[in-house]
Amino acid sequence: MGNEKIIILVDGPYLVQGGIRLSEKIIRKKDGGYVLEEGRALPQREKYSLCRCGHSKNPPFCDGQHSDCAFDGQETASMDAFADRADKLEGPDLILMDDHRCALARFCHRKSGSAWELVKKSDDAFLKSEAIRAAVECPAGRLVAADKNGRDYEDQGEAEIIILQDPEKMVSAGIFVKGRIEIISASGKSYEIRERLTLCRCGKSTNKPFCDAKHIKENFCDGFEKV
Numbered sequence: 001m002g003n004e005k006i007i008i009l010v011d012g013p014y015l016v017q018g019g020i021r022l023s024e025k026i027i028r029k030k031d032g033g034y035v036l037e038e039g040r041a042l043p044q045r046e047k048y049s050l051c052r053c054g055h056s057k058n059p060p061f062c063d064g065q066h067s068d069c070a071f072d073g074q075e076t077a078s079m080d081a082f083a084d085r086a087d088k089l090e091g092p093d094l095i096l097m098d099d100h101r102c103a104l105a106r107f108c109h110r111k112s113g114s115a116w117e118l119v120k121k122s123d124d125a126f127l128k129s130e131a132i133r134a135a136v137e138c139p140a141g142r143l144v145a146a147d148k149n150g151r152d153y154e155d156q157g158e159a160e161i162i163i164l165q166d167p168e169k170m171v172s173a174g175i176f177v178k179g180r181i182e183i184i185s186a187s188g189k190s191y192e193i194r195e196r197l198t199l200c201r202c203g204k205s206t207n208k209p210f211c212d213a214k215h216i217k218e219n220f221c222d223g224f225e226k227v
């Protein structure tokens, strides 16, 4: 922990520093919910550049195509803290915070119900644990579950970057960033450090640098076999 960083370059890639583990994972439906299944092995390096424009011929890495495609990577997302942006839904034994920054990964939907439905039934111990799971497994960090004193149930995971694939939607998805990695805007300012968030890599998000699920509408595919 310490020097892990993602630096956003003007109209260019994400420069990753600090030897952050890189993997590919596949969103799969399982037992009425969703899991992340191991994907192809990716090379591990101390520093690497991940494509942000969606046009690299060597995905997930940048190969310079952003210059040829005149990528407009302007960041438009709010830099305000999650707690200030989030709506709060209070259930009997749980609070759900929701900033609506959705990557459409669907982990908030479990066999027992959606995160929002489950929070309303959080006086039941099982449904409360399901609500917490539906929140903490959301790669976008859209949802945070907290107890009535406001203490959140975030997992404190190791720093990791996961390239998401979504064969159920026949697309390649965003970049899941785990474990409190600092993200520095092209302006030089840092975004709020979060346990979980998903970055755009199709180049089409209207909430850059974060994923807004546009990869689905845009049929973004990085060459991953859609099975």
Ligand code: FES
Residues within 6 Å of the ligand: 011, 012, 013, 014, 050, 051, 052, 053, 054, 055, 056, 057, 061, 062, 063, 064, 065, 066, 067
């Ligand atoms: S950001 Fe460089 S090729 Fe996409």
